[in-house]
Amino acid sequence: MDMTIAxxxxxxxxxKPFYDDKNFPRGFSRSGHFTLLESExxxxxxxxxxxxxEQKLKPKNTTQQQFVITFLNHKQPTNRIxxxxxxxxxxTTRKHKVHTLSIQKPLAHVQNKSEPQEVEPSLE
Incomplete structure (x- = not known):
């Protein structure tokens, strides 16, 4: 049976309310990742x-117990919460990949400008 939001x-x-200023300093609703209902x-x-x-509290009802079981056993979430x-x-826990769109030669191919360069004398 699917429970209603209420x-x-x-x-x-x-x-008390929950805020994650480390990961969402502008709030959940302004992050662009959550809908208004999800942020609420x-x-x-x-x-x-x-x-x-984090198992700092024990579940007080069957719905909370279901929540704990779901995340301890890595099951698929079933309700909206x-x-x-x-x-x-x-x-908040996955690794973020950053992709860049620049072309750059590896540093091994770049000459160090502080090293003196040999100049061949010209015979003119």
Whole structure:
């Protein structure tokens, strides 16, 4: 059974809002990675999700227990909260690749300009 957003919000009621200024200094909604609903869910419930994920808190209901089991056993997320948390983890823990579009010769082919260069004398 798929839970509604209202039921999920009730099941994951958090004591305080969640902010990740290290990874999202302008907030979740302005990062461009999350929808407005996803950023709202992270801000309102991210603190509790972090505590459950890091096993600092024990689950208080079956929905929270399901969340812990999902991430401990690396299962596919099934509800909206699990999906947004998986997206958050993906964005904050994966290695970022940087691709450049420049052409540059390897440094071995570049002459060091500080070394004196031999000049052949001309016989003119």
């Amino acid at each position: 039921e999920l919000k009730e099941a994951f009621a958090a004591p 869910l992270l801000q309102q419930h991210g603190y509790l999700l972090t505590q459950l994920f 699990e999906k947004v948390w998986a997206k958050y983890l993906d964005l």
